[in-house]
Amino acid sequence: MLVDLAVVPAGDAEDRVDRFLLMLAGIIINNMAVLNGNASVMMTSYVPMLANPNFNLGLILFAVGTLLGCFVFLGTLVISKEEKTNEGSIPLVTFGALTACIIAVFTIASGAIILIPTYLWSLGYINNIDAANYPLVWWALGHSSQQINVAAHVSVWYAIAAIVFGARPLSEKVSRTVFFLYGGSGSLNIRTGPFGFCGSGIGRDIFPLLRLKPLPRIPLPQVAPGI
Helix, strand or coil, X not given: CCCCCCCCCCCCHHHHHHHHHHHHHHHHHHHHHHHCCCCCCHHHCXXXXXXXXXXXXXXXXXXXXXXXXXXXXXXXXXXXXHCCCCCCCCCHHHHHHHHHHHHHHHHHHHHHHHXXXXXXXXXXXXXXXXXXXXXXXXHHHHHHHHHHHHHXXXXXXXXXXXXXXXXXXXXXXXXXXXHHHHHHHHHHHHHHCHHHCCCCHHHHHHHHHHCCCCCXXXXXXXXXXXX
C-alpha cells in the first residue's frame, strides 16, 4: 500500500510531452531574458522594478504547464477511486504527492494573480500596479513553492526507503499528519512574506498594527580605503 500508487498515470505520452514542452519553452524564454541582460530584477522583481516581458512570459508558460500536470494528476486519482484501484485510503507516497499537488495549485493561482498583471504592465497595457500590495501576493508564490519541494522530496524518500530497503514508517497516521502540516505551512507562509522584509515600508506599516517590533537593521562593516 505504500508505493503501489506512488506514480499514477498522467495522461498519454503525447499529452505528457505537450506539458513538458510548454514548461521547457517557459524555462528557455525566461533564461534567455536573463542571459540577454533584460531581466536584472531576477527574484527581487518587485514593482516598480520592470523586467523584459519575456521574463514574466517564461514564468507564466512554465506555470501553465505545471498546472496542467496537476489537473491530470488529480483527475487520475479520481479515476482510480472510481475504478477501486486501491482499497481504503490512497498510499502514503501518493498522499504526499497529492499534498505537493494541492500546494502547487494554490501557488500557481497566486502567481497568476500577480504575474499576469505584471506581464501586461511590462507590455504597457496596464499603467500602474500597487507596489505595497505586490509583495503580499508575490510571496504567496515564493514561500509556498518551497513547500512543494518539501512535500515532493519527502514522498520520494518514502518511496526509495520502501523500494530499496523494504522499510515502512512507524506510523502512517503520523506521516500523513506531517504532510497535512506541510500544506498548512504553505498557506501560512503567505502571511509571513512581508515580515521577512522588516525594513520595507509595508513591514513598518504592518508591525505597529500587530504591536510587534521589526528586527533591527545590522550595520555593514566599514572597509578602509585601499583594501
